[in-house]
Amino acid sequence: MMHKWLEFAVSHPRQVMVALALAVVLALSQAPRMSVDTDPENMLPANSSVRVFDRQMRSDFALNNMLVLGVVNEAHPQGVFNAETLARLHRITARIKEIEGVDAYELLSLSTRDNVVQDGAGAVRFEWLMQEPPATDEEALVILAEARDHPMFRGSIVSDDGRMVSVYIPLLKKSLSYRIAQDVRRIVAQETGPEQYHITGLPVAEDQFGVEMFRQMAVSAPLAGAVIFVLMWLFFRSLALIAAPMIMAVATVIITMGLMIGFGFPVHIMSSMIPIFLMPITILDSVHILSEFSDKYRLFKDRRKAIMHVMGELFVPMLFTSLTSVAGFFSLSFSPIPPVQVFGVFVAIGIALAWLLTMVFIPAYIMLMNEKTFADFGARPSEEPSSGWMDRVLGVFRALVLKRYRLVLVLTALLMALSVYGLTRIQVNDNPVRWFHAGHPIRVADKVLNQHFAGTYEAYLVLEAENKGGELFKEPQMLRYIQGLQSALLDSALVGKTMTLTDLVVKVYDELMGGDKTHARIPDTREAVAQSLLSFENSHKPDDLWHVVTTDYDRLNIWLQLKSGDNKDMARVTAFTARYLLDNPPPAPLQARWAGKTYLNVVWQDNMVMGMIKNFIGSFVIVFFMMLYLFRSPVTALVSMVPLTVTILFIYALLGFVGKDYDMPVAVLSALTLGLSVDFAIHFIQRSMELRKEHADWNSIAEKMFAGPGRAIVRNALVVAIGFLPLMVAPLVPYQTVGFFMFAIMAVSAAATLLIIPALFSWYPVLLEAPAPGGIAGNRGHCLLTAVAAGLSVAYVMWGYDLASWKPTVYVTLAVIVAGAFLCHLVSGKTACRK
């Protein structure tokens, strides 16, 4: 089959080009249909129970997503609380209210909220805290004192030191956050004064990330492409020749993205990374071909013969390297996270496409090249054997694996032991704000606001009475219980501030009773609670009550402010709360549920981590199965899995040791690691086995292996590793992570392949033996291994797609293995008898 394709490509190169050009144009025509989705919330399916609850809860308690504008004045001795700054704040607030898409009614600022104060003997007054800016600095200090004393302002709207105030800007739609943030920036830019302004909040961080992500795509992917191009030029010194993989990479990316958009999938944070992932994978295969072709052309001096020969040699390894990568990425479709599914499936499609193009386009391209271009191939100094730094390095490697293979294997074992320890230190954590580098305005705003305030990351704990209709949250006993929970949360230092019904009741009750703090507590009777609340309802903004309790008083919302948006911190808060509720039973049965963006991020991250571990184990088994099929020997298949295992263990252990969090990009990259790091091993073993047919002893095979194939591996590793280094200076952390991973995967898996596999061959040359006649069935042990692999594969599919729960999966797996073993016994027994 391979030959037919190749014949066609080599004899009709022009048609191949035209077809490719057509496909690219067709893909490009899909561009106008592109839609963008930058909302990390979509990491969870829209109908997932936590998102449904979050939406319901936001609607029930009338809670919007919010931007936070922080205003700091470090210059004035009274901080923000001077007449001039407050006038400015007042003006800014008024203008923000007019921005389209801002819920002006719910906007939370000094000038938009009511206060309850003492007004002479026996009188209280509900008044706007700052309806008009104060005329004097003294009046400004009065406002500070009032604000600090109010549960809605303290730690949220006004910092304790008075150096900072914030404006909470509710958005009618979350998707407007970037535009509104820009409008707010324009408004504050018109103010002259010593104040500094900071804008933060998860919605703007996420939206901003989306915007910068596309900016980065436009810079990083082409930059990576350019660096790869330069490196290839250094290796091959022929612009015309290396143009082929570049054209192919670009065509693959365009066609894949066009397909994705054409199918109506939005470009998400995940899928925006498709080009960056496809680029190295696409180039890898063609570098193997070009590397071999430039070596072989010197022998044949005929491009047709040379290319046919190279393709004949490389067809099987390339098919399998592509298949393993496809398997690795396709396994992402098992993930419970929709954008990850889309990402995995389309990268898999892209890899398949790249393989097809490698088979058809590269030969066609070579046929169309000017024959003169090849003329100086032979004369290239870097291609002379035993010259050049690359060959010297390969020489050292060869010496090591032939003479000091025991040392290599012992060191590998030690490294693995250390890696397993490193794995235990991995921290699973993510935080969308930390997707920006430390100096980014979003990160700076996040830092400054969290220094001054109780925290800008919001989460909601919704408590619901199990027995409805009794207005449970008017009961003093229940309110005191909630106060207990609130102070426990504060004492735990996990939470900066909590605010709910209890705080409003305490404030109003105390002011009604004289405002001297002697009554700053929950009143003793349900009637007193109800009457305090009735008093509060006479203010300008009684609706604030309905952000913390429903009108039937059956559900209560505790508004938590966290200083950190790290998922691990949020997870600690939920764990702490669960334990508290368990250890301290409430006076009446309650149900507790979480909502809010900070919490949603924890949920999808948990899904992602669990999903990725599942994918990874599954793809590992599938790749092993493929290796088994390819090499017809379970032992050889196991050997081929060694560099991949070493690479993954090493890289993840490194994360553990360095203290880098296992976050979204890292999780996704595990799939890439698997697909890429097995490639070198396939090439190495496949080629060694081919050479085994001509050469009897391992030493002479090694000599050949550390020439051509070795060079191809090193070239490949260098091209991809160095090509993706520019990503490490990108301003977005996930891109830096990708850059680092690409580098590490390439470097470690190339080294592992070139050291460990040949060391194993030196130690136990039988590994290189051709498979026993009769194939797998010929050896009982081999057959058993196959049965186990088959059983695990079945388990993987059932588990991955949630076809069955654990128990049946385990039973079916065991059944398959036992059946396989029995079959093995029969088959091998018969073979033995015949002999």
Added chain:
Amino acid sequence: MNLSVLLAVLVSFAGIAAFPACAADTVPVEDIVARASRAAFYAGSDGIADVRMTITDARGRQRQREMRILRKDVEEGGEQKFFVYFTRPADVARTVFMVWKHSGRDDDRWLYLPAMDLVRRISATDKRSQFVGSHFVYEDISGRALEADSHELVSAEGDTYLVKNIPLEKKGVEFAWYHVWIDKATFMPVKAEYHDAAGTLLRRITVQERRDVQGHPTVIRSQAEDLRQGGSTLLEFQDVRYDVGLEDDIFEERYLRRPPVQWVK
């Protein structure tokens, strides 16, 4: 066309255009709003009514409150005293709001909270705060001072006068201007619509049902709607009686703790 014909046409148009202005001249707008105020807030020399308040929020959730309102006029069209005695829900029963409405200065307001046996004066510099969490504000209940706005008769067609009111003092009010429709026959205001400076309709109050009680046109059902945030409040009046002879001392601060049993059952 000769000049005289053209003039005649112009004059006739001018006449048509001037007609509403003529109507306005017959009843000056100041009279209209003054009579409307009396019709709405000063029927009889005193009055008593049971009021059921149904608050519906933007999500359709409803709450109910019941109260008895006693009113006594100190001077017709001027000072008044209100005594609002809550009967339901049970946990706010016996709570009292008392208002002395003054002209030319801030009203006096008191709050009695029985659970704490507490009488508190509530400063009332601001009459636009919400009335016990409903969509009515204090001024809707006690009446907005006529001299707070400038008035302009917009139309007098059909059964109603349409008066546009612009507050003289912008500070402290959430609207820029409002329209009031006043029934020509009874001078009862039947609808009010509040707009912001951009002309957006913010709030609407509609009298849904009126009845004659002891010769006074009386509101039986009235609704306030928040047209920005959604939600509305319905007030239903029952057992409305006028000129029942409420004593003056009912409206004294010391009576808050001991409500007048004969008037609140």
